[in-house]
Amino acid sequence: MERPNINVELPGMRLKNPVIAASGTFGFGTEYDGIYPAHLFGAIILKGTTLKPRDGNPPPRIYETPSGLINSVGLQNPGIESVYDEYLPKLQNLRESGTKVILNIAGDTVDEYEAIASICEERGMIDGIEVNLSCPNVKKGGVNFGSNPDIASKVVASVRRKTTLPVIVKLAPVVTDIGKIALSCQEAGADAISAINTLPAVVIDIDKQKLFLGGGSGGLSGSAIKPFALMQVMNIVKRVSIPVIGCGGIMNSRDAIEFIMVGARAVQIGTGLFVSLKTVENVINGLVEYLSSVRKDNISQIEGIIFNNGARSF
Ligand SMILES: Cc1cc2nc3c(=O)[nH]c(=O)nc-3n(C[C@H](O)[C@H](O)[C@H](O)COP(=O)(O)O)c2cc1C
Numbered sequence: 605m606e607r608p609n610i611n612v613e614l615p616g617m618r619l620k621n622p623v624i625a626a627s628g629t630f631g632f633g634t635e636y637d638g639i640y641p642a643h644l645f646g647a648i649i650l651k652g653t654t655l656k657p658r659d660g661n662p663p664p665r666i667y668e669t670p671s672g673l674i675n676s677v678g679l680q681n682p683g684i685e686s687v688y689d690e691y692l693p694k695l696q697n698l699r700e701s702g703t704k705v706i707l708n709i710a711g712d713t714v715d716e717y718e719a720i721a722s723i724c725e726e727r728g729m730i731d732g733i734e735v736n737l738s739c740p741n742v743k744k745g746g747v748n749f750g751s752n753p754d755i756a757s758k759v760v761a762s763v764r765r766k767t768t769l770p771v772i773v774k775l776a777p778v779v780t781d782i783g784k785i786a787l788s789c790q791e792a793g794a795d796a797i798s799a800i801n802t803l804p805a806v807v808i809d810i811d812k813q814k815l816f817l818g819g820g821s822g823g824l825s826g827s828a829i830k831p832f833a834l835m836q837v838m839n840i841v842k843r844v845s846i847p848v849i850g851c852g853g854i855m856n857s858r859d860a861i862e863f864i865m866v867g868a869r870a871v872q873i874g875t876g877l878f879v880s881l882k883t884v885e886n887v888i889n890g891l892v893e894y895l896s897s898v899r900k901d902n903i904s905q906i907e908g909i910i911f912n913n914g915a916r917s918f
Pocket residue numbers: 626627628629651652653673675677679708736739774800801802824825826827829851852853854872873874875876
């Protein structure tokens with residue numbers, strides 16, 4: 605049997621494989637130079653970028669749990685113009701090698717998202733935009749945009765108006781009906797949905813008798829969130845017709861296959877990249893091996909397979 609085909613089609617971009625670096629865990633794509641070959645990924649999503657530079661939260665910003673990570677980075681970034689001036693020119697070779705580059709954007713207001721989208725449209729150099737509706741670290745915006753279908757659709761519609769680039773919308777995970785929010789984003793012009801972002805979390809320092817993280821609260825990622833992420837991806841897949849990108853606790857190929865089986869077209873890996881420099885290779889190789897072992901010649905043949913095999917609505 606020939607090597608199974610693991611190319612996947614997202615709106616406006618064909619990925620050479622379905623493995624994507626999750627925003628905030630692969631910097632602006634250049635920090636891992638000489639350490640981690642970025643060209644292995646089907647796509648990389650750059651760190652959350654805002655209109656103006658942000659300093660982020662005070663330290664400590666990271667806490668390891670028995671099965672995950674809590675971060676409170678707080679969207680530290682140099683602002684959209686610096687990302688264009690300093691980082692994106694260095695990523696054009698990577699794009700030529702076939703790895704797509706997607707910019708993750710965040711804002712405090714609808715106008716801010718819109719302004720960033722206009723700059724992206726004008727300056728190009730990227731293959732798509734991921735709109736973060738769900739950062740739990742920042743006091744304004746973030747979770748509010750993603751927790752309400754009307755506000756979410758306002759953000760998406762305003763980004764859509766300003767750009768012809770593919771628009772992926774990254775949803776807030778802790779909401780009453782994530783499928784409804786995903787559907788309103790699709791109706792507002794989203795090309796794809798990604799889910800999930802981190803779950804809100806706190807850490808207590810019992811010696812100092814106060815909250816541990818400098819920003820107060822943070823976002824939980826890693827293995828601990830995978831079962832919840834799978835359920836939310838299912839809830840989205842059942843409601844939308846656009847592709848869904850699954851994310852949350854993917855550490856190995858089995859985890860990635862689970863997301864594809866609940867209907868994800870592609871997967872993002874974040875915390876898993878911090879665990880081993882081999883994670884991406886392992887996931888890609890494991891995926892190919894699995895497809896061969898079940899005699900499937902194309903990854904699309906297992907996408908959403910649990911729905912063919914009796915899965916029903918919750
Ligand atoms: C240190 C760190 C920084 C992150 N920064 C962002 C960000 O800027 N924008 C965003 O949309 N998600 C951000 N995330 C969330 C990840 O992209 C991902 O959705 C989440 O970590 C769940 O995936 P994982 O369990 O594979 O890490 C960040 C996660 C971590 C661990």
